[in-house]
Amino acid sequence: MTTRPRLNELGLSTGKKTRLHRILFEYGLRNGTALFLPYDQGLEHGPRDFFDNPASGDPAYIMRLATEGEFNGIALQIGLAEKFYWDYAGEIPLILKLNGKTDIPSDAEALSPVHATVEDAVRLGADAVGYTLYVGTPAQELDFAQFQVVRSDAERLGMPLIVWAYPRGSAIEAKGGKDSYYAVDYAARTASELGADVVKVNFPHPEKRTGVKEPYGDEFSSQEAIDAVVRSANRTLVLVSGGTRAGDDAMLEKARQSMEAGGTGLIFGRNVWQRGHDESLRFVDSLKNVLAKYPS
Amino acid sequence: MTTRPRLNELGLSTGKKTRLHRILFEYGLRNGTALFLPYDQGLEHGPRDFFDNPASGDPAYIMRLATEGEFNGIALQIGLAEKFYWDYAGEIPLILKLNGKTDIPSDAEALSPVHATVEDAVRLGADAVGYTLYVGTPAQELDFAQFQVVRSDAERLGMPLIVWAYPRGSAIEAKGGKDSYYAVDYAARTASELGADVVKVNFPHPEKRTGVKEPYGDEFSSQEAIDAVVRSANRTLVLVSGGTRAGDDAMLEKARQSMEAGGTGLIFGRNVWQRGHDESLRFVDSLKNVLAKYPS
């Protein structure tokens, strides 16, 4: 039994509700939870992420994996969406990532520039758009400005807006870092205040306390932290990301705690495809076993 | 085994393919065929169509019927879509009808004025738009002009365009009438030539020969006629409409011939809901039994 808000309690317009319903109830486990496959690492980190499993560098391989694994959606940048989604058009929901950047320049004043529009997403038949918001960056004026355009277009076109809410930049580094409970909690709230329909967060680390604002310096369990993050997101659905590849048991426990907290789902990329094909699908099954316990 | 063209042979953009795939393979029988429920008669004919089954005048009743009957889509005008689709958003595909008219003034120079846009359809999460083209009307200049805007917007936004291709107007009346094989065949071709992705036609009546152009004055079986109509539509998928309510056996035979000819599906309104609830669903089942024999 979950405390996750239901679709008809979120204040959604008809178009947003239609598309989120499709993602949550017509694909994947069809039980109101979601497992997304993000595949923007080729831009965000470069091809180095594909060396562990060279096949993973081929978007066609990933598209196949996403449909075989019956994910609720795949997140792509515009270029790969244009080239690879047609083959599976409609078989799996597309989340078009509207901004992104390379990790070559410094992140001190991080900003993820927009290079595609909500209208591109409509044109490609996507069921949601993704936007990376670098919460706390000194470049927040530019970030909020380009976010406004995206939010407003998404509103006008009935397109669900998923915010990758990532604490980032020099000030965050000085206040506990990007994974601290303080930073993740603030990021989730910021996404909700600015108009995200769904927010993707990293799992919070309450033990990272150096420099955080009070009362985040107190002792909290990871369950308490993720509970609070989901509450801070209120009527914004929460997806927890996998991040860099880690041990399977630890990942599954994070997944369980996230769903227990009222999260809507998981968005796991490298943890899925940085291993062989069959092993990937077995891990996907483990994640789905968790999700199956938390129907809406 | 059908001669119906497959989705990836139609020259569709990614967005159109996504949405048509969804309609044809993620809803209804999920076998590439379609059964649509049109519900624009309240505007086209007025509430008189609802007197046989007063419940049918309530759009909420019809929405429920459409989901219970697991149709592949419901066609609504903008007003009812705004008011009633939210409750079932994403549970059944929406086809937003973009034009329509009352039947109060004369049909001699029939024109169906546009009162909603492709962008409205996007905003509401619709999976297709519908446009009534009055093939042969003396007002065809206005008709083609407003159709161009719709086609172009549909192209730009990746929205499948379903054309209600209706022969209409004084000249058609003088050349065999709106149901003649001549008229229906010409209408199907016109829709394809002007850019329809899907065309809705009435079942052709080859016996209506008075005034038709040669060689439609020859003898043709109804199977020959519908075969030709589907060929005329070429890479435009064909839906055959039920029209005014008629005997069930005759309707099912028309349905069978349409699918045999390579049609993609059926669009039946009054034949479905101008009877009690349970009887409606039983008739839907009969139609689906026909469709089940013609998977893609």
Added chain:
Amino acid sequence: MTTRPRLNELGLSTGKKTRLHRILFEYGLRNGTALFLPYDQGLEHGPRDFFDNPASGDPAYIMRLATEGEFNGIALQIGLAEKFYWDYAGEIPLILKLNGKTDIPSDAEALSPVHATVEDAVRLGADAVGYTLYVGTPAQELDFAQFQVVRSDAERLGMPLIVWAYPRGSAIEAKGGKDSYYAVDYAARTASELGADVVKVNFPHPEKRTGVKEPYGDEFSSQEAIDAVVRSANRTLVLVSGGTRAGDDAMLEKARQSMEAGGTGLIFGRNVWQRGHDESLRFVDSLKNVLAKYPS
């Protein structure tokens, strides 16, 4: 106990719900019913309507009457709104009428041209806009085209759209006239299909049967007729207009039947102000006594 739909069942956007809530629950009887004062007769009929009570020709007199009578709103054309609403801004909701015409030319191809915009209404702080749709007019192409702009702007700006749904034109005259049950029922449905939030109709006359479509030629009581009209309007709230001045008892009985049918309120102009000041307010009280019996 009424069958009137509640505000949160109408599929309203936040802005439309806000403004309709204000009209229905923060002004007038504050019980979910509405009594509107229309004052566009100076344009629609000319000053002849003011001869019975010359004071009524002064918009300032009418503004005062509207606030003294605690109406739920007053409907004005743009010119009078610009000149007279400031004095009472916010004390009574303004419905800005966006189209209108003189009655000097023939009504055979009636069309009510737009001369103000939804943005004008926003600028003036109006809580709704009004549009006259001439259902059945041979000019329906132009009517629907300008209505689309109004509907779309109202949607974008969260402004409730009240449609004066008036059967009109030569074809209507040939089919039972503008007050027939057939015509009023069709008009209510048309407004709902095209996207009205509220529809203003004349009280239907089932005894006008000459030339009407079947089954409207059958016998119906006036209660049966108004019941059906409200059902045809479905999730569009119904206001019944007073029309030309008639006997008070007859008017009150029409009001009672309208509310009994599930109507939301009344819109009475000439019946109110074509008499002296105090008598006007007494009649308003009688109407409110009816409305008080039908809280939401």
Added chain:
Amino acid sequence: MTTRPRLNELGLSTGKKTRLHRILFEYGLRNGTALFLPYDQGLEHGPRDFFDNPASGDPAYIMRLATEGEFNGIALQIGLAEKFYWDYAGEIPLILKLNGKTDIPSDAEALSPVHATVEDAVRLGADAVGYTLYVGTPAQELDFAQFQVVRSDAERLGMPLIVWAYPRGSAIEAKGGKDSYYAVDYAARTASELGADVVKVNFPHPEKRTGVKEPYGDEFSSQEAIDAVVRSANRTLVLVSGGTRAGDDAMLEKARQSMEAGGTGLIFGRNVWQRGHDESLRFVDSLKNVLAKYPS
């Protein structure tokens, strides 16, 4: 007897007067004063503000509190307005905050980026918009530039513009800080000079004199200071904010002095909801007791 300017003396357009009348006379005490509930702290400070009363992190709880407490309005960022206002649409006026920021990066060159528009406010049925102007910030070019767009849109759409006039930035810190009489007085005047209809100020601290411009280095009572601030605002209505939570008696005395000075109302957030539900409402009652003594 107050020296507060009356609505019809402010040079307001019809739409602005309509909406301000509604806020001041149709909600709350309905006597021309105002008590607003600001709820943007989740963005401005992060969820840490909610730890004292965890329920306060839930916007639904705050919406309920705002209606139970019969506030004259609630100030929300776009995200929470989209998700939570529908439930109470029209029951309490909405002030849409158009800009905002996190407090993670440095405030030395403070700028509050715009992320929503006046048109969003119209769409949501808001009765006013809010804009944070960082008076004295080195980034004032950007601040004034985006303010111009907001002011101009507010003018065009008849939307009252409430300016959060906050002295901020390195130069202010060097000249007595953000709460000095000098800074608050200058901020109130700046808002009025640039076009605010209403200005929100912090209560001035005449004892903060280090580095202030002459003659603010002289001795002033707090009553003299707030009197002057209200005079500086001239025909811009003044709201005094509560700021960080402090002792109730001190807050009430500040409230009394503010109203005595001719202020129009109070805007108290953390002082209200950083305590239990019933205690919140009791404190609201104390504030209203003050306001009741200063009718327009």
Added chain:
Amino acid sequence: MTTRPRLNELGLSTGKKTRLHRILFEYGLRNGTALFLPYDQGLEHGPRDFFDNPASGDPAYIMRLATEGEFNGIALQIGLAEKFYWDYAGEIPLILKLNGKTDIPSDAEALSPVHATVEDAVRLGADAVGYTLYVGTPAQELDFAQFQVVRSDAERLGMPLIVWAYPRGSAIEAKGGKDSYYAVDYAARTASELGADVVKVNFPHPEKRTGVKEPYGDEFSSQEAIDAVVRSANRTLVLVSGGTRAGDDAMLEKARQSMEAGGTGLIFGRNVWQRGHDESLRFVDSLKNVLAKYPS
């Protein structure tokens, strides 16, 4: 036998496919490979590049060389295209370079400003446009922003988009430099992720390992490196550039390895025209001998 993707596997729109087909199968060797002549060095480096062969400074000479050498296309900036392409219009495909810069200022925050539009390219009858993307530059926000406009226009107008994907800027210099395998591989991927149809890369140097991200610090042969780069580009066709003039045997071996890896062609400028006319054509023949071995 090549692993190069075929034109109908790339997800191209009709217009893009038409124009790429023309380039690859109606000009040059007509076998699916391409040899392009870039001639933008006059802007990028200044006339110093023409001193070795003064005739090469005359665009008319280069146009003649391009047609005599039967190249698959010539890449020009707008000014030279306006002045010199008319003479050979249609005899050789034109690639209009849309951005470019002088090399006078520092490259630390490199950005190549746009000075022509896709519509210019259409107007001139070009068969593709070229855009220089400086992957890794600290100015990537501006770069991505102007690229979005180009990509979107190219999409709308069916114009193939060739990206000159050049690692550049201070961060790249600190991480192995612009020719490292790491940098070239990341650049190829970035072009594909952002929506290039064709990408021009420099030949990668796996021996440049100082400061590169893991695992690019390992040992790789140049064949392994170019193989990986082509895989990273996936469905984006790869052109390998000649760069500064080098020994012919080395260039031919690079060409061979590029085609072996699945490249589509070569884009050689200075290596071609920084020598006498006849020698230029002989070198072109050598390059074509390589291409002839790799038909599609």
